[in-house]
Amino acid sequence: xxxxxxxxxxxxxxxxxxxxxxxxxxxxxxxxxxxxxxxxxxxxxxxxxxxxxxxxxxxxxxxxxxxxxxxxxxxxxxxxxxxxxxxxxxxxxxxxxxxxxxxxxxxxxxxxxxxxxxxxxxxxxxxxxxxxxxxxxxxxxxxxxxxxxxxxxxxxxxxxxxxxxxxxxxxxxxxxxxxxxxxxxxxxxxxxxxxxxxxxxxxxxxxxxxxxxxxxxxxxxxxxxxxxxxxxxxx
Numbered sequence: 600x601x602x603x604x605x606x607x608x609x610x611x612x613x614x615x616x617x618x619x620x621x622x623x624x625x626x627x628x629x630x631x632x633x634x635x636x637x638x639x640x641x642x643x644x645x646x647x648x649x650x651x652x653x654x655x656x657x658x659x660x661x662x663x664x665x666x667x668x669x670x671x672x673x674x675x676x677x678x679x680x681x682x683x684x685x686x687x688x689x690x691x692x693x694x695x696x697x698x699x700x701x702x703x704x705x706x707x708x709x710x711x712x713x714x715x716x717x718x719x720x721x722x723x724x725x726x727x728x729x730x731x732x733x734x735x736x737x738x739x740x741x742x743x744x745x746x747x748x749x750x751x752x753x754x755x756x757x758x759x760x761x762x763x764x765x766x767x768x769x770x771x772x773x774x775x776x777x778x779x780x781x782x783x784x785x786x787x788x789x790x791x792x793x794x795x796x797x798x799x800x801x802x803x804x805x806x807x808x809x810x811x812x813x814x815x816x817x818x819x820x821x822x823x824x825x826x827x828x829x830x831x832x833x834x
Contacts, residue, residue, distance in 0.1 A: 623740035623777075623823050626658055626752035627687065627720055636665060636685040638675065641724070646673060650685060657754040660722050660736040677724065677736035684719040725751060728778060728786040737778065741823065746830045748802075750822075751778045753788065777822070794819040805833030 630653040638646040648667035655661060663683070665673045721739045726732035737751035756776040776790040779801070789797060795817045802808055808828050817825065 623750060624720075624738075624742065626738045626740060629653065629655055630660065630663065630685055630720075631687070634686040636663075636683060637719075638663075638665060638680060639682040640675070640679055641681045648673075658737070658752045658756075659754040660738075678734045680722075680736055681724050683722040683736070685722070686718065687720045723749070723751070725778070725780055725786055726784075728788050732786070735778075740777070741826055741830075744827045744830045747782050747833070748826050748829055749780045750789075750826060751780070753778045775819075779826075789819075789822065791819040794822070798822070798825060802829050802833070805829050807832055 630650055632650055632652055634650050636648060636650045638648075640646070646665055646667060648665045651664040651666050651672070653660060653663045660677055660680075660683070662674065662676050663680070665675065667673070721742055722736050723739055724734050724736050727735050735751075735754065737754070739745065739749055739751055741748075741750045753776045775792075776788055778786055779789050780786050781801070787801065789801075798817050799809060802825065805828075808825065811828070
């Protein structure tokens with residue numbers, strides 16, 4: 600009964616938030632235990648097994664414990680991991696659904712439906728932007744339209760209010776900044792406060808995109824749409 604009530608509550612939130620929710624996948628507040636995972640270490644070793652536990656701080660994955668099919672346990676720190684894909688579980692999929700954007704859905708309904716229904720959450724190691732880059736294991740929030748620009752949750756992003764149930768974030772709030780990585784591997788912040796100027800600089804090699812928004816301000820809430828256009832129409 601409690602679970603049924605939760606589903607109804609989430610459905611209502613999805614409808615009420617649809618006017619402003621961004622199209623990116625909501626960053627998971629934790630990695631569910633006892634879920635299948637596939638891990639590639641920085642040395643190229645590949646591990647498959649089940650997540651036993653994880654440590655996440657401010658949206659950055661710090662460590663995981665993985666048990667493989669033979670019962671061998673591995674404890675991995677973030678700087679040892681290049682890539683992880685993990686099953687999201689029910690609450691993780693609800694997170695994704697609440698973030699669905701009608702504007703992107705209208706542009707590419709099939710693509711977006713595939714993203715929402717996907718089987719995995721993806722974490723990748725990147726170097727943080729700035730003069731003193733540090734390795735971060737972050738969730739990619741634009742799987743499916745990430746050919747040229749990959750976008751990740753910013754561990755230091757300020758959010759609007761979100762709905763919590765115990766230790767699990769149900770709606771994820773609305774992020775005010777992201778970390779993006781271009782084809783050259785360069786990382787940079789995309790922030791709401793300076794969005795119009797910054798996004799035009801970053802995507803300046805796409806005349807189609809800039810002409811589409813000529814004479815109008817490019818809004819941070821449309822970031823997913825801008826990234827989608829850049830990744831699919833600016834080759």
